[in-house]
Amino acid sequence: MTSIESELRPVPRVPLWRNERVLKIVAQIVAVAVVVALLRWLIGNLTTNLNRVGISTDFGVLRQSTNFTIRDDPGFAPNSPVFPNMLWVGVKNTAIASVVGIAIAVGLGVLIGVGRLSSNWLVRKLCTVYVEIIRNIPPLAIIIFFGYAVFTYGPFPIFNPRNPPWQVKLPGSDNNFLILSNDRWAFPSFMKDGNVGIFWILVLVAVAAAIVAWKWRTKVNVDTGAPHHRVVWAFGVLVVLAVIAFLATGVPYRWSWPAVSASGRTIVGGFGTNAGYLSITGALGLYHASHIAEITRGSILAVPRGQSEASLALALGGFQRYRFVILPQAAKIGFPPIISQFLSLTKNTSLATVVAYPEVTSLVTSAIGNGKPAVQMLVALMAIYLLFSFAWSVLLNSVGRKFKEVSR
Amino acid sequence: MRSLRSTSRRRATVGAIAALALIVGACGGDDDTTDSTDTDGSVAIDGGGDQPDDTTADTVEVVQGGGTLAAVKARGELVCGANDTLPGFGSVNEAGEFEGFDIDFCKVVAAAVLGDANAVRYVPLTAQTRFTALQSGEVDVLIRNTTWTATRDGQESMTFLHTTFFDGQGLMVPADTGYTTLEDLDEANICVTPGTTTELNLSAVFQSRGLAYNPVVIETDAELRQLYEAGQCEVWTTDISGLTAWKFTIEDEGGAEQFILPEVISKEPLGPGVRDGDSEWAQVVDWAVLATIQAWEYGIDSTNVDGYTTDDVGIQNFLGQNAGDFDPGLGLDPDFAVNIISQVGNYEEIFKRNVEPLGLVMEGSPNNLWTNGGLLYAPPYR
Amino acid sequence: MSEIDSTAAVNELLAQVPPEPRVREQLSPGQWVKKNLFNSKLNTVITIVLAPITIYLGYRFFRFVFVTGRWEPVRQNLELFMVARYPRGERWRILTQLVLVAGAAGIGTGLVGKRQRIVAAQTGQPLPPRSWRTYASSYWSIVLYVVVLLAAFTRTFGPLLLTLGCITTGVVGYLIGRALPGAALPYGWTLAALTGVASFQVLSGTGGWAWFFTTVALVPAVGAVVAALPANARLVGAGLGTAAGLVTVILKPGWLGGAAIVLGAFALFTALRGNRVDGARLGLLVAAGGGVYLLGRAIGLDGIDWANWGGLHLSLVVASAAIVLALPLGILLALGRRSKLPAVRVMSVAYIEFFRGAPLISFLLAATFFLGFFLGAGTTLSQITRAIAAITLFSAAYVAEVVRGGLNAVSKGQVEAGQALGLPASKVTRLIVMPQALRAVIPAMVGQFISLFKDTSLLTIIGVAEYLGARDLVHSQNAFRGIGIAETLVFVAFGYWAFTFTMSRESQRLERRLGVGQR
Numbered sequence A: 001m002t003s004i005e006s007e008l009r010p011v012p013r014v015p016l017w018r019n020e021r022v023l024k025i026v027a028q029i030v031a032v033a034v035v036v037a038l039l040r041w042l043i044g045n046l047t048t049n050l051n052r053v054g055i056s057t058d059f060g061v062l063r064q065s066t067n068f069t070i071r072d073d074p075g076f077a078p079n080s081p082v083f084p085n086m087l088w089v090g091v092k093n094t095a096i097a098s099v100v101g102i103a104i105a106v107g108l109g110v111l112i113g114v115g116r117l118s119s120n121w122l123v124r125k126l127c128t129v130y131v132e133i134i135r136n137i138p139p140l141a142i143i144i145f146f147g148y149a150v151f152t153y154g155p156f157p158i159f160n161p162r163n164p165p166w167q168v169k170l171p172g173s174d175n176n177f178l179i180l181s182n183d184r185w186a187f188p189s190f191m192k193d194g195n196v197g198i199f200w201i202l203v204l205v206a207v208a209a210a211i212v213a214w215k216w217r218t219k220v221n222v223d224t225g226a227p228h229h230r231v232v233w234a235f236g237v238l239v240v241l242a243v244i245a246f247l248a249t250g251v252p253y254r255w256s257w258p259a260v261s262a263s264g265r266t267i268v269g270g271f272g273t274n275a276g277y278l279s280i281t282g283a284l285g286l287y288h289a290s291h292i293a294e295i296t297r298g299s300i301l302a303v304p305r306g307q308s309e310a311s312l313a314l315a316l317g318g319f320q321r322y323r324f325v326i327l328p329q330a331a332k333i334g335f336p337p338i339i340s341q342f343l344s345l346t347k348n349t350s351l352a353t354v355v356a357y358p359e360v361t362s363l364v365t366s367a368i369g370n371g372k373p374a375v376q377m378l379v380a381l382m383a384i385y386l387l388f389s390f391a392w393s394v395l396l397n398s399v400g401r402k403f404k405e406v407s408r
Numbered sequence B: 001m002r003s004l005r006s007t008s009r010r011r012a013t014v015g016a017i018a019a020l021a022l023i024v025g026a027c028g029g030d031d032d033t034t035d036s037t038d039t040d041g042s043v044a045i046d047g048g049g050d051q052p053d054d055t056t057a058d059t060v061e062v063v064q065g066g067g068t069l070a071a072v073k074a075r076g077e078l079v080c081g082a083n084d085t086l087p088g089f090g091s092v093n094e095a096g097e098f099e100g101f102d103i104d105f106c107k108v109v110a111a112a113v114l115g116d117a118n119a120v121r122y123v124p125l126t127a128q129t130r131f132t133a134l135q136s137g138e139v140d141v142l143i144r145n146t147t148w149t150a151t152r153d154g155q156e157s158m159t160f161l162h163t164t165f166f167d168g169q170g171l172m173v174p175a176d177t178g179y180t181t182l183e184d185l186d187e188a189n190i191c192v193t194p195g196t197t198t199e200l201n202l203s204a205v206f207q208s209r210g211l212a213y214n215p216v217v218i219e220t221d222a223e224l225r226q227l228y229e230a231g232q233c234e235v236w237t238t239d240i241s242g243l244t245a246w247k248f249t250i251e252d253e254g255g256a257e258q259f260i261l262p263e264v265i266s267k268e269p270l271g272p273g274v275r276d277g278d279s280e281w282a283q284v285v286d287w288a289v290l291a292t293i294q295a296w297e298y299g300i301d302s303t304n305v306d307g308y309t310t311d312d313v314g315i316q317n318f319l320g321q322n323a324g325d326f327d328p329g330l331g332l333d334p335d336f337a338v339n340i341i342s343q344v345g346n347y348e349e350i351f352k353r354n355v356e357p358l359g360l361v362m363e364g365s366p367n368n369l370w371t372n373g374g375l376l377y378a379p380p381y382r
Numbered sequence C: 001m002s003e004i005d006s007t008a009a010v011n012e013l014l015a016q017v018p019p020e021p022r023v024r025e026q027l028s029p030g031q032w033v034k035k036n037l038f039n040s041k042l043n044t045v046i047t048i049v050l051a052p053i054t055i056y057l058g059y060r061f062f063r064f065v066f067v068t069g070r071w072e073p074v075r076q077n078l079e080l081f082m083v084a085r086y087p088r089g090e091r092w093r094i095l096t097q098l099v100l101v102a103g104a105a106g107i108g109t110g111l112v113g114k115r116q117r118i119v120a121a122q123t124g125q126p127l128p129p130r131s132w133r134t135y136a137s138s139y140w141s142i143v144l145y146v147v148v149l150l151a152a153f154t155r156t157f158g159p160l161l162l163t164l165g166c167i168t169t170g171v172v173g174y175l176i177g178r179a180l181p182g183a184a185l186p187y188g189w190t191l192a193a194l195t196g197v198a199s200f201q202v203l204s205g206t207g208g209w210a211w212f213f214t215t216v217a218l219v220p221a222v223g224a225v226v227a228a229l230p231a232n233a234r235l236v237g238a239g240l241g242t243a244a245g246l247v248t249v250i251l252k253p254g255w256l257g258g259a260a261i262v263l264g265a266f267a268l269f270t271a272l273r274g275n276r277v278d279g280a281r282l283g284l285l286v287a288a289g290g291g292v293y294l295l296g297r298a299i300g301l302d303g304i305d306w307a308n309w310g311g312l313h314l315s316l317v318v319a320s321a322a323i324v325l326a327l328p329l330g331i332l333l334a335l336g337r338r339s340k341l342p343a344v345r346v347m348s349v350a351y352i353e354f355f356r357g358a359p360l361i362s363f364l365l366a367a368t369f370f371l372g373f374f375l376g377a378g379t380t381l382s383q384i385t386r387a388i389a390a391i392t393l394f395s396a397a398y399v400a401e402v403v404r405g406g407l408n409a410v411s412k413g414q415v416e417a418g419q420a421l422g423l424p425a426s427k428v429t430r431l432i433v434m435p436q437a438l439r440a441v442i443p444a445m446v447g448q449f450i451s452l453f454k455d456t457s458l459l460t461i462i463g464v465a466e467y468l469g470a471r472d473l474v475h476s477q478n479a480f481r482g483i484g485i486a487e488t489l490v491f492v493a494f495g496y497w498a499f500t501f502t503m504s505r506e507s508q509r510l511e512r513r514l515g516v517g518q519r
Helices: A001-008 A020-051 A059-063 A083-113 A123-135 A139-152 A196-224 A231-246 A275-302 A305-313 A316-356 A360-369 A374-402 B002-028 B066-075 B101-114 B130-136 B150-154 B197-208 B221-229 B242-254 B279-298 B313-318 B336-343 B349-353 C002-016 C029-036 C041-068 C072-076 C078-083 C086-123 C134-155 C158-179 C182-204 C212-216 C219-228 C229-250 C255-272 C276-297 C310-335 C342-357 C361-375 C383-408 C412-420 C427-464 C470-477 C483-514
Strands: A166-169 A175-182 A184-187 A188-194 A253-256 A271-274 B059-061 B079-082 B090-092 B118-123 B142-147 B156-160 B165-174 B188-192 B213-217 B235-239 B259-262 B266-276 C379-381
Touching: A001 B059, A020 B130, A020 C342, A020 C361, A059 A083, A059 A374, A083 A123, A083 A275, A083 A316, A083 A360, A083 A374, A123 A275, A123 C041, A139 A275, A139 A316, A139 B221, A139 C427, A166 A316, A166 C470, A196 A231, A231 A316, A253 B313, A271 A275, A275 A316, A305 A316, A316 A360, A316 A374, A316 B066, A316 B188, A316 C361, A316 C427, A360 A374, A360 C361, A374 C342, A374 C361, B066 B079, B066 B279, B066 C134, B079 B101, B079 B130, B090 B101, B090 B142, B090 C041, B101 B118, B101 B142, B101 B279, B101 B336, B101 B349, B101 C078, B130 B142, B130 B266, B130 C361, B156 B165, B156 C483, B165 B242, B188 B197, B197 B213, B197 B235, B221 B242, B221 C470, B235 B242, B242 B259, B279 B313, B279 B336, B279 B349, C072 C078, C072 C134, C072 C470, C078 C310, C078 C470, C078 C483, C086 C158, C086 C182, C134 C158, C158 C361, C182 C212, C182 C219, C212 C219, C219 C276, C229 C255, C229 C276, C255 C276, C310 C342, C310 C427, C361 C383, C361 C427, C379 C383, C383 C427, C412 C427, C427 C483, C470 C483
Parallel strands: B079 B118, B079 B142, B188 B213, B188 B235
Antiparallel strands: A166 A175, A175 A184, A184 A271, A188 A253, B059 C379, B142 B266, B156 B266, B165 B235, B165 B259, B165 B266
C-alpha cells in the first residue's frame, strides 16, 4: 500500500494572509484593540475632567459618613459610612420590597391569568380588562397613583398626634388587629418571649425528620406501588414536631399587637410600614401581576390541545386535568419568563424615589446630592443591581435545567 | 469559490475599518488639528468652526477651566443656573419669565459683563443636579439659594462669592398644631429636599438633642408642598427665607395658617458660586455683586444713577467717570456699576422688590448694611 | 373476515349520513346567561358575588369621569401635556412634523399595499382578506383618544385643523404609494424615508448628523438607479464616489474627509475588480452624502434649544429616536453574541448583561451626572440628548436579545443550504439569515418599542417634563394645587394606554399574519 502513500500530495501550506486561523486571531486582536482604545479614551476623558474640576476619583470616599438619617430606620446612625452601612440598608429595603411585591404579583397574576380562561363570562371579561389596562400604562404612573391619589389625598385619616388612625380591633379585646392611616399601616406580628435558639434547633430537627419521611414514603411507593402521599406525610411530620417543639420550649413567641406610640406619631409593636413601602409594593405587585397573568395564560394555552383532549378521554375531571396534566407542562413553559418578571420587578423598585421609600437608588441619589462623587456612587449602585440580576439568573438557570425541554 | 470568500472577507475587513473610522471620527468630533480645548488656561474657544453647522443648541460649546469671562463675552449670553420653583428667589411667572432675588443677581452679573441685564439664559436646576451642572460647565454661575459650606468649597469644587443673603434653617408647621419647640417634634415626619444642607443639619441637630425624626425625602418642591399640605408630613424644613416664601404663598392662596418655629438651627449663608480654577471669572462675579452693596452704601439707586455727579473721587471711580485714570484690572468695563444699577438696581431695591413682599424684613436681620447693624460690607473699590 | 365485513358495513353507513352543517348556536339571552354565567356551582357563586361589585365600581367610575371629576386642570393646560414649555414661536415645527409623519406613514402603507398586490399577482395567491374591522380592533384606542381630546379638552380649532391636515396628508400619501408602478417602488421608499427624516430635521435643524440619516434614506433610490444604469455608467458612478471623497477631504480635512475618501476609493476598487453594482452603489452614496451635506449647510435651518421641550410629543420622539438608533447597535451585538470568535462574543455578552442588569433609572442618572465628562473637554449636552444617549445604549441590549431570538428561530437548514450554495458566511448572514430573522422579530420589536415608550416616563425623575412629568408643571400653578390630582393621572394613563394598546394589538396581528411560531 505504499503506492497510495506516495501518491498522496503534501497539503499545501495556506499563505498567512489567507489562513483562516490566523485571520480569526488577527480579527479578534483588532476588535479587542479597538474596544480597549475606545474605553481608554472615554475613561481617560472622564478622569481628566474630574481631576480638572477637582472631584476625587478614588473609591475611598465610600468610607465616609453618610450624614443623613433614613426614613423609618432609627438604628441607622448618620455618621455610619456609605459603604457598607447605607448601601446595606438600601439593599435590605430593596430586597424586602421586591420579595413582597413578587408575592403579590405571583398570587394575583396566576389567579387573573387562570381567570382569563374561565368559562364564566364575567370573570373572563373583568380579568381581560384588568390585564389590558394595567399592562399598557407605565409602572411609574401606578406608583404615583398609589403614593399620591391613594395615600396622600386618599380616604385614609391623617396620622399625627391630633388625629388617631383607623384602628381595627379584635372583637372582645383591646388589641389592634390593623391600623390604617394616611402614612402608616400596621399589622400584627410575632415577638420573642423566651429561648428561641432551642426552638429553632428543634425545628431543624423537625425539617430533617420531614425529609426522612418524604424519602421513606417515596421508597414505599417504589417498592410496593402504594400511593405515597408524601407531601401530606412530610408536611404532617414537620407540623407535628414543630408544634411539640413550640410547646416544649415554653411558647417562645407570642403575638405582638401594633399600637400607636406615646408620641402619637409612630407604631410600636406589630409590623409597621409607611406609605412609601406600601405604594411601591402595591403598585409593582399590581403592574407585574398583569404581566404574569399574560404569561400564565400564554403558557396554559401553549400546552398542546392533545394533552387536554387525552385527559378528557381518560375521564379526568377538571381539577385533576389541571393539576396533573396541564399545569406541570404550563409551569415548564412559563417559569423562565416569570422569573425574568421577578428580575424586572426588582429593577423597578428603583422608581421608589418618587414616594420617598429609602431603597438603594434613592439613598444613592441623596448621597450624591450631598457631595459624594457621582461616579463612584453610581458604579456601586449598578454593581448592586448586577448582583441582584446575577442572583435571579442563577435561579433561572437552575430552574431551567430542571425543566429542560426536549427540543425536536 | 475561494476567490469569492477572500474577496468578501477583504471587503468586509476594509469596510469594517472604514466604518470604524467613521464612528470613531464621529465620537471624536470633527476637531481641526488646531483645536485646543486643553486646560492649560488657553482661551481657545471651540466656536463650532468645523462642527457641521451645529446650530442646534442641544450641544453647548463652553470652555472649561480658565477663560469663562472670555467665553461669556464671545457667546454674548450668560448661562445662569437658577431655581424655578421658589417664590421670591427663583420662579417663573404667568408669562413664562423668570423672576426673583437670585434671578436679579443673575441679571446683575450679565449687566456687569455684557452690559445687558437681559442677556441671560436661565437653566432651572434641582438641588441634586446643581453642582454637576456647574462642574461640567453647563452653567457659568450658580445663583440658586446655595449655602456656602466647607465641603462645597472643597469636595464640590466650588468657589463661593460674597453672600447675598444671610439665612438660617428653620422648621415650619401648621399653626393649629401648637408646636413651638423642637422637642414637640419627636418622631415626626419631616419633609426635606435631598441634596441640601437642611438634610444634614436636621440629622445633626436632632441627634445632638436625642430626638428622633423621619425624613420624607422628595426632590420637587411641588410634590413636597402637596405632601405637606395633605398632612403626610407634619413639618417642612428648609431655609427660613424659603419657609417665609412658602408660608406667604400658602396663606395667600387660601391655605391653612402656617407657623415658623422660632428656633434657627443652622447658619445658611446663600450666595452665588462659580467653578474652582477660574479666579478671573470669580473676581468679576464677586465685584458685580459687591457693586450693588457699595451703591446702596453710597446712596445711589436706579432713580439717581444716571447723571449722578459728585466730588468724591471714590464714587467717581466707582461709576466709571474717571475711566482714563482708574482701572482696577478686573476685566470689567468702567461703567459696569452704572449698567448694574440702572438696569437692575442696588441691593436694597433688589431686596425690597423680591423678598419684602413675602414678609422678610431688613431691619434687625443680617441682611442690612454694616452701618445699620447688618453684615453687608463691601470692600472699597479702590 | 367478519371484522372486515362489519368495518366496511359501518363505513358504508357512515358515508350515508349527511355531514352536519357547521352553524353557530343562536342562544337566546336566557340561554346565554345560563351558559356563560351560571354553568356550574362555583361560577354561580362567583357571578353572584362579582356582579354587584362590578356594577357598583362601574357606576362610581362613570360618575367620576362624567360628573364629579375636576377636568379643568387638563382642559386649561392641554398644551403643557402635549408640548410642555415649547416656545410659542416655534410651534410650527411640531405641526409640520406631525403632518410630515402622517405623510410618511401614508406613503409607507401605500407602498406595502402595492407590494402585496404585486406579489399576489405574481404568485397567483389571493390577497389576505382585510376589512376595516381588523384595523378598527387595533386602532380604536388612538381614535378614541383623539376624539376625547378634540371633543372634551381643546379650546380652539387649531387641533381639529391639525388632525384634519394629518388625515388628509396620510390619505394623499397612501394614494401616491398605491399608484406607483412596480419599478418605481424603491423611489417610493426613498420618498417615505426622506419625509420621515425631514420630519425629524424640522425639529433638530439641518446641521449636525442630519445629513447622515438623509443619506441613509437615499439607499433604496440609489440602488434602483444603479440597477437601471448600463455597465460602463456604473463604473462612472463608482468613480464619482472617489471624486466626491477627494473633494470632501480637501474641503473638510479630518475624520469625515478621511472616511469619505476611504469609502470612495473602496467603491472604485470594488467596481474595478468586477463588482460594478456594489461599487456604483457605494460610490453614488458617497457622492450623494456629500451633496446632502452641502445642501444641508446651504439651507442652514436652525434647530432650537431643546431645553423647554416636553410633553407627549417629547415622549414619542425620544422613544422613536432611541429605537431607531438602538436597532443597528442591537443587531451588531446580537451577531457578535453568536460569533465564533470568543473575544467578540465575550465583549458582546458583557455589554448585554451589563445593560440588562441595571435599571434604566441608574443609566439616566449616570447620564445626567457625568455623561458630559466622558467626551472631550468642552462639550456639554442638553438634558434630552443625554437621556436619548442613555436610553439608546440601554435598549440596544434588549434589542440584541430580541434579535438573537430571531436569529435562533431561523432553522439551521437555511444556513446549511446557503453553505451548500457556496456562499461565504457573511453573505449567508446578510442575504439569508438576517431577512428571515428580522421579519420574525417584528412583533417582539414592537413590544420592545412599547416598553421603551413607557420607560420614557422615567425622564420625570431626572427633571425633563415629559408626558407624566407635565403634571408637576400643571399642579405647581396656583389655580390647580391639589385639585384634580387623580384626574390628571387618569388622563396621562389614558394617553399612554391609547398608544400602547394600539401597538400591542398591531404586534399581535402581525404575529398572526407572519405565522411566527407556527411550524
